[in-house]
Amino acid sequence: MMKTVKIFQRKYHLAELIAKITCCILLIYSILPHRFASHYDYIRPEDIPEALVNQVTTNISQQHMEECHYESIIEENRYMYIPQFSDEVLKPEEILPGGEYYPEDCRARYSTAIIVPYRQREQQLHKFLSYMHNYLRHQDIHYRIFLIEQYDQKPFNRAKLFNIGSMIAAEFEFPCLILHDVDLMPLNLGSLYACTQLPRHMCAALDMWRFHLPYRGLFGGVVAIRTQQYRTINGMSNMYEGWGGEDDDLFERLKSRNIDICRFAPHLNEYTMLRHKPEKKNENRVALLRSGALRFNTDGLNSLVYTEKDRRIHSLFTHILVQT
């Protein structure tokens, strides 16, 4: 039996050689970057004003004032996550009924509908509304917060609530949609709540993931997308009940239409997540994701079936109660 191997004028025992090769392979495998967080291309802070889409609703465009400037907001990137911003709304008289605001000393260049799917999270909702109103008014944009509450006992269908919210936002002629989770809050003021030409992933630096992006296909949490673009991709799928999968389905829809996504620089994208009990996971999400390509044109806005139970105009938000 050949027990030794001669390599480069040196004799190695076969077992020793196999052990050394195995150690080298394991070492190389441990360095490979595919198991770790991803770096991503991003829009530089100086290019952000050009990348944003200047579109407002009709009533804002009719104002006769000088346009607002946003370069200093992006450059300064003020840290906003202070406790008093989450406790109560400062100067609530500036906010119009229905949770709408536009700046009075200059004309806003961006109009945004912030759509929040919601069910049974009162404590987070209170923190979210207080903080977001205190935060967004410093951005000098026109916005309105729509809270879409699922008013039944079925599993939570986040994507369907976004579809419903986008329909209602289209009624109000909002050109830009922010698909926002109720437990995510931006840390820095530079994350402008406006739409870019491409759909934008806003919470790419989440504190739950050490402010890194786990993988480039992640498109969840907070997403900014133009209303017309959202209609082009037929919205989101209505079949993802429970937690998980609908974000990746949205990403696949955009990819199938050759629509790329974009992100701001990491120091503008920092978000924090409020602590809560994990949701029940959707066991069918992998199967639904695999067959998603077959349903892009049939499952979405054109197959949306819901019953609007009530529509309430609160002082801080527009409340839509629906049955799915």
Next chain:
Amino acid sequence: MTTYDYIAVAQRAEEEESRTNPSTLCCEYIDREQQRFHILGICCNCVDLDSAFTSFITCQRVDASNRRNMLLTFQDRLRIPWRGGAKRISMEAIIPGAVYPLVLGLAALNEITSYIMLGSIVVFLGYGHQYVKRNHIKTKFFFMWLLWSVMYMIAGLQFAVPLLELLPEENLILVVMGCLSGYLLWLTRKHAFACHDLPSRTDDDLADITEATAAEEEEEAAAHTALLIDNDSPIRSQKTRSSSHQTNMCHVCRKYVSARTIHCHVCNACIMMQSHHSYWLDCCVGQYNMRFYNAGMIMGILTLLFGVYLTLTAICHPLLIGRIWNIPVTFPDDCSEVFNEYTLGLSYVLSLYAIIMIIYQFCNLLVQVLKCTRGPYFIIGDMSQPFSKFYKKLSA
């Protein structure tokens, strides 16, 4: 005709040698009764076990010698395939591999068990280390415990820590630092034998032995006097030795040794400029490996610190301190939820164990620094004498 005879004689001798002593395969071994066995026959031909079992069945008392032989047979049969014959596994190598994951697995259940189990590990290892140090016991237990600890920490980093939250650059830094510290500690073990002050067979040494046997009391007094002399370097001590002929003497090795050479009862050798016998590396730290030992300790502390930082900021809620070169620098803020998931609890417990290791290594390094007051050689050793002296002693 003559060359043909020589070749035939050589071939015949080689055949006889191969017939009498065939080389053992990797699964065969020679047991303590000098018989050849295969590793698959581990349960066959065990006379002591049979007799003990027979005594047990027939309600007789098992002899003490029978019990001891049974245990010896059991230890003798624990083997793994190795080059040149199956290698025997000692209990010192198996026990850490079994106890360590069991203890940490129990510690990862909740917060109370983690403190209890880690505290008991510290107490047990501390008492064991003091016991073997006081009695000069030669054991590989602590070395194997260190190896198993490192292997389980690597496995925990690969499988329990959520790797999607770490950057590839951070992982690369950790791997490079880990390999560097491992290499330095391996160099420490490799150069440990070079520190042995081996007995040389020269005429001077024979004269020394003669004098020792002739006037033992006089030599003891001379040794005591020489120990009081505070020589700074072995070069000077060499000169002193050659001139006065009455320098330090090791009674165990029966030879004269240079200054700062201490006899290690575990290694059974005189160690030049010995600092201490490291049970964790199973070797003495002396003249030629002290710099590698200290560098390996420093690099080990840094590696463990970086690993603990990555692990805790990944499994706990991180607080953003700032950004350096656009890389977020975080600090673990709230670790109260790590025990809700078992893998995160295991990562947390491994991090706590790594913190204990960091503290222990830092204390040891502090001891080395305090020894520096006696002389700077306890930090970097002395590499001025070449290895040729070591090889000359070996060849002699």
